[in-house]
Amino acid sequence: MTKPPAPVRKAVGHAPSSVEDVMELVRARGGRATPSRRVLLEVLFEARAHLSAEELATAVQERAPDVHLSTIYRNVEDLQKLGVVVHSHMGHGPATYQLTSAAHAHFICEDCGATLEAPDELFADLARTVRDTLGFAIHPHHFGMLGLCARCQERSRTSC
């Protein structure tokens, strides 16, 4: 393990940009830099798609076969407390986890399950209105918004 001496960066804030940054943050909060944690973070940093806990476990186990699913759950929870990770609920089915820096809102088709990624600006007007009228601060990432994708709207129109 020839590892560069990891220059002391402080004030990483809430957007650590590498696995080692996060490990440093973990240690700064009294946590420990364990292999499972490191591998989990590697998977999260490399992830292209939205991964459920089960999928994360499978990916992690390719590199560290003994990591248990419950360890994944405990680690993503810890990382959420550090602000490094967030989870989203994509309709029915398991939650998915991603780096906070990669988070965004989703539209999910009730019929075919397709997910569309949504730029946050889409929600800006709604967020402002809701804040002004109800005092409520929406978190559009947390739960995907359901509905019907174009294809399934078409299909349900023609099949009736």
Next chain:
Amino acid sequence: MTKPPAPVRKAVGHAPSSVEDVMELVRARGGRATPSRRVLLEVLFEARAHLSAEELATAVQERAPDVHLSTIYRNVEDLQKLGVVVHSHMGHGPATYQLTSAAHAHFICEDCGATLEAPDELFADLARTVRDTLGFAIHPHHFGMLGLCARCQERSRTSC
């Protein structure tokens, strides 16, 4: 059971306005007018709040003690297929069921669980934009939108 002769109304459409209307619709689709179904509908028509399956079961069992939870699940599912009932997911926790005519969107506080009811107009702009840009038809009732209520925003501000 002295029951009025139930004047034949047809074309009830998707907004039946009484228990007997719905029972008629059920029969028209080959279903049967069972006591559990009737009591469940009574509960739904009288409901002021959002009721989970468990809560529906408890309420139904006050009038018909032997109705099983799984019967509630099966009946709400059937009634959803008829378009009479819809369910909503209010953050974590069980789904809630209500008459389609009483459905609306929700904002749910992640901290305290408070739910705010939202007029559909709030989503009109978003719905139009999403339809025009992504071809996606949002169903804002299906999943509540999470965030922080005014009180909990205040509390998290002062406690830091």
Next chain:
DNA sequence: ACCGCAGATGCGAGCAGATCGCAATAGGTC
């Protein structure tokens, strides 16, 4: 280099919410 302790882990049990299989029951049409 070693100790010691608190944090982390593996593993299985347990939990909540929801669904399913099956035998028994009961609407409602004839």
Next chain:
DNA sequence: GACCTATTGCGATCTGCTCGCATCTGCGGT
């Protein structure tokens, strides 16, 4: 009234997730 099939009660099962506990290990102190 008989028959067919929808519906029901009941428990088993499933999924997604959390927890308890004995064991292990990172890492700060010496």
